[in-house]
Amino acid sequence: MINSKFKRKVALMGEFKDSIMYTVDCDCGSEECRATIDIEIDQEFKIIILNFYKTLNCSTFSYIKDSKIKQLFANIKKRFYYAFKIFFTGEISLNSDLIISKKDHIDNFIDALQEGRDYCFDRLEFKD
């Protein structure tokens, strides 16, 4: 186990044979809003892969004045749109923010990426 130095909103989740994982909390205020970053070695292709995991939500909000029922059906219609789009095309475009507002939070995020990079380079079977 490496001695991870992170404190503010960045945490070492775990280290595995060919990967190391961190969580980075979001400053939006939600307890559930965070990204998980997996820095992984692919020994076969001799590459390092960054995987970002975050819960994304489809924007289904519709504002239709004076009608809660019409609003509800508009939201359901949008959810069906997203479901059919995934079903027929296999893909969907979503985006999400990860708010990092304080300097030490940014510094810890950068440090996690650098620590993960070093962790992977130490385990790579090839070296430049």
Ligand SMILES: [Zn+2]
């Ligand atoms: Zn957030």
